[in-house]
Amino acid sequence: PGPLSPSPPQLRAQPQGAMQVGVQARELRQPMAMAMAAAAPGQMVMSAGMQQLAMLPCIDVQERAQWLQEATALLGAEIEMANKYRVLDQVGNQFFYAVEKTDCCRRQCQNGLCADCTSWEVDVLYTPPGGLMQKFLALRRPCSCVCCCINRPTADVIDEATGQKIGSFRDPCTCCSLRFQVRDASDTDVLVVNGGCCCTQPGILCPLPCGPCAQVRFDVEDAESRSTVARITKRVPSCLSWFFAPDVDSYHVTFEHIQNPQWKAIMLAFTIFMDFRYFNVNRNQEQARDVLAEL
Template identity: 25%
Template sequence: MAYQPVTSQPGQATWMPVPSAPPGCPPGLEYMTQIDQLLVKQQVELLEAFTGFETNNKYKIMNSQGQKVYFAAEDNDCCSRQCCGNIRSFEMKIMDNSQNEVIHLSRPLRCMHCMWVCCLQELEVQSPPGTTVGWVKQTWHPFLPKFVVQSAAGETVLTIEGPCLNCSFCGDVEFDVMSADETSKVGKISKQWSGLAREMFTDADNFGIQFPMDLDVKVKACLLGAVFLIDFMFFEQVGNQEQQNTVW
């Protein structure tokens, strides 16, 4: 499908222009070649805010200039959303300006408990859909949220480590992105404070991601996927109670 520019309305963010794709770049990931940070903004669902009825999550993904890069939408059934809460499995479609699905995220249903190694979380990242480019997998730790980012071949390329407490009143909650051997920090994922009313009455969150400009676009796609796994695990409401005390 040929790229068709989207004309923005007054007050709305414009779409990021499509850059040239380098050789071997999966279709849709060429945007990532010119990006070293992203802002992921969850859309506020009024039905969910006023009734507590869980709806499919939707997100705008923007660059540092406020231009829209992608749009992400959860694809899930009503029963899973209402009965399984934040541990629910999901399929997440990430689409470009032309509404082509360029990244697909898949999370299986697993319980969350720090003492059960068999319940560690994972997320498969595909780009284009059907072609696995990497994984985000939780690793066991007694009190810290820790993850590894792996290539499609299962090789660990990055690690992610969060704080013991995943709440910070009027401040950001930061997850450090580290090298594979955990000796150097190369970026971070930040859950950003979005205001008292929004924090109390909705689970619509804002996240920022920072990573090296020259990082492999497939690894960047995996870090984007890590945002959604972290959001569901630690910041998604269960009923009207958000997971805000500890990582478990």
């Protein structure tokens, strides 16, 4: 049989029952061959990474500290290193590992005036315990000239098993709130990630490891009905980690009503995209250097 399309994600609330939203939305218009092996008619064969995601109700995305980068930041000449992320299940088992593939020159531009325009790439690998590492997803942010509300940043998600685009993200222009558009393979808006504004979530502008600043919650909503189908919670690290590596965060992604593993993969990639866009800047380098100077 030819390539089979996955079942659409359950996004629309059912007419009866309490919030049976599960992600079942519009069909992805681009066919997805989830594996090269022959499958029985009507049966979709998924890659090992997709099969693993299908069984996970939630994941933790943890950025790994780059101590050379933090040490050079304290000295006043930060060298931007490649970002790396561990993806764990609810009991702490690592199943995925994300690595930034951007070259050194482009990485140094990410914290400068060209941060919004700079391109970058991230590869997500499937790392089963005791198994061989396999390519899973590729996240690609093309270089673009961003100016206020014109030509806003976007990124594409590629399934490495098929080489096909399965979704994309867009960061629209907003005044004082964080809002993202999550699209399917045909660039149709399916989900909206809403982080509110800095007035209701002080952790957006002031990420301290205590009180209301220690967490920022993002509601993942259906683009049409505005029903909440998933949640992403950004967590600030411990006090010691925050002092030396304040830009290293962790994210807890609860899929809730999202059942389709392809959309779970898109949400995993989106979490990394969001970290690159807004939470990948060392905000207290100067404060740390001032404290060390007084010691």
